[in-house]
Amino acid sequence: MTTFQISPHSHVFLGEDHARAERRTWAVIILCVVMMVAEIVGGAMFGSLALIADGLHMSTHAGALLLAALAYTFARRYASDANFTFGTGKFGDLAGYSSAIVLAMIALLIAYEAITRFFDPVPIAFDEAIPIAALGLLVNIASAWLLAGGHSHGHGHSHDHAHDHDHPHDHDHDDDHHDHAHHDHGPHDHAGERHHRDNNMRAAVVHVMADAAVSVLVIVGLLLARQFGWLWMDPLAGFIGSLVIASWSVGLLRDTGAILLDRMPDPGMAAKIRATIESEGDEVTDLHLWRLGPGHLGAIVSVVTSEPREAVHYRQRLAQFSDLSHVTIEVQHLA
Structure with a gap:
């Protein structure tokens, strides 16, 4: 079901x-x-x-x-x-x-x-x-x-408060899970300020x-x-x-x-996304990062894992990057 x-x-x-x-x-x-x-x-x-x-x-x-x-x-x-x-x-x-x-x-x-x-x-x-x-x-x-x-x-914006207005879309179907997250702007990671x-x-x-x-x-x-x-x-x-x-x-x-042309706006951010997810032993098999507007980045991440983790787990891991305003995550579980 x-x-x-x-x-x-x-x-x-x-x-x-x-x-x-x-x-x-x-x-x-x-x-x-x-x-x-x-x-x-x-x-x-x-x-x-x-x-x-x-x-x-x-x-x-x-x-x-x-x-x-x-x-x-x-x-x-x-x-x-x-x-x-x-x-x-x-x-x-x-x-x-x-x-x-x-x-x-x-x-x-x-x-x-x-x-x-x-x-x-x-x-x-x-x-x-x-x-x-x-x-x-x-x-x-x-x-x-x-x-x-x-x-x-x-240039960078800084706020003394963090917002979490995420609206997840969890699509659970067999071993493939997709999750879409939308983050409001909280404290900024200051890498790659050019995309602001x-x-x-x-x-x-x-x-x-x-x-x-x-x-x-x-x-x-x-x-x-x-x-x-x-x-x-x-x-x-x-x-x-x-x-x-x-x-x-x-x-x-x-x-x-x-x-x-949707060129990679911030290689440093891409490296941090990959490192954050792979720090638990999972593997990022595909990663797309592009600019949606000033201070807003979109990301599509495909993850392969042998653990019983769902897309919401990775969304929560990436929530620390407030510039990621639109995130789609696909999870594939190894048999």
């Missing part, structure tokens, strides 16, 4: 600071839109083409951040949608990957423009360009402060910091060009900025792409 004990459970694997990050991202978008409108209107009123151009640039800035904000909103709105097998925790990683592609394209465009200006210099209106670059830097600093203020950026990163927020911050870095380089280049007549300093500053942006873009592409 087969016995099933079924309990409903949640597949909501959003980051701990999801709601706060969503609010902060929308706040930065509002700031960018206000600045965009002010620059475009001011440029039209005072006949400044440079001011209008910077306003249009600010619109692309707001558009990139809109991608992050929508990812937060959709992930929250559809978090309980059963059509998403393992929840919507990867929405942010998908948005981060998309933002990294946009950043890479921006880096290529800046590099192309810089190289073109090396061979074909253009006259620079220093009195307009320098204040606008300074204004852009201030907006980026304010944006970075809004995005980062009070946000953990996916909110890559959606990281992409937004990288975009802002990339703009800030370019603004600093542009200001330095313009000041040197005006002071010493080195017009080549402006395109050089732009080219260096493109390399910085490209470097950040590659890092973001690598990390988010690995998550979207």
Whole structure:
């Protein structure tokens, strides 16, 4: 006779600071839109083409951040949608990957423009360009402060209390037993903190910091060009900025792409899972570990044992790892 004990459970694997990050991202978008409108209107009123151009640039800035904000909103709105097998925790990683592609394209465009200006210099209106670059830097600093203020950026969380909201599904059938466990977050094991990163927020911050870095380089280049007549300093500053942006873009592409492809997020955690189970003489024959969302890992573990142990025994052994938010265990008994 087969016995099933079924309990409903949640597949909501959003980051701990999801709601706060969503609010902060929308706040930065509002700031960018206000600045965009002010620059475009001011440029039209005072006949400044440079001011209008910077306003249009600010619109692309707001558009990139809109991608992050929508990812937060959709992930929250559809978090309980059963059509998403393992929840919507990867929405942010998908948005981060998309933002990294946009950043890479921006880096290529800046590099192309810089190289073109090396061979074909253009006259620079220093009195307009320098204040606008300074204004852009201030907006980026304010944006970075809004995005980062009070946000953990996916580093460790610690709690003074532990929760155990497990909902086991014990499927007992002959010698094969499956158990699914869902753990809330208690005290953290601090190995592999990278899987706590909110890559959606990281992409937004990288975009802002990339703009800030370019603004600093542009200001330095313009000041040197005006002071010493080195017009080549402006395109050089732009080219260096493109390399910085490209470097950040590659890092973001690598990390988010690995998550979207379910690459092993934390080899150290996998080793601890294996060691914990095999410490009693059992054997782990198959182990899958992947990221479900910021701070949430999923695991499928197959165990072969000669002892009369059921799946719930191994679930209790693994409960010490609070990052394991969704665990499925299969037990095979040796005859």
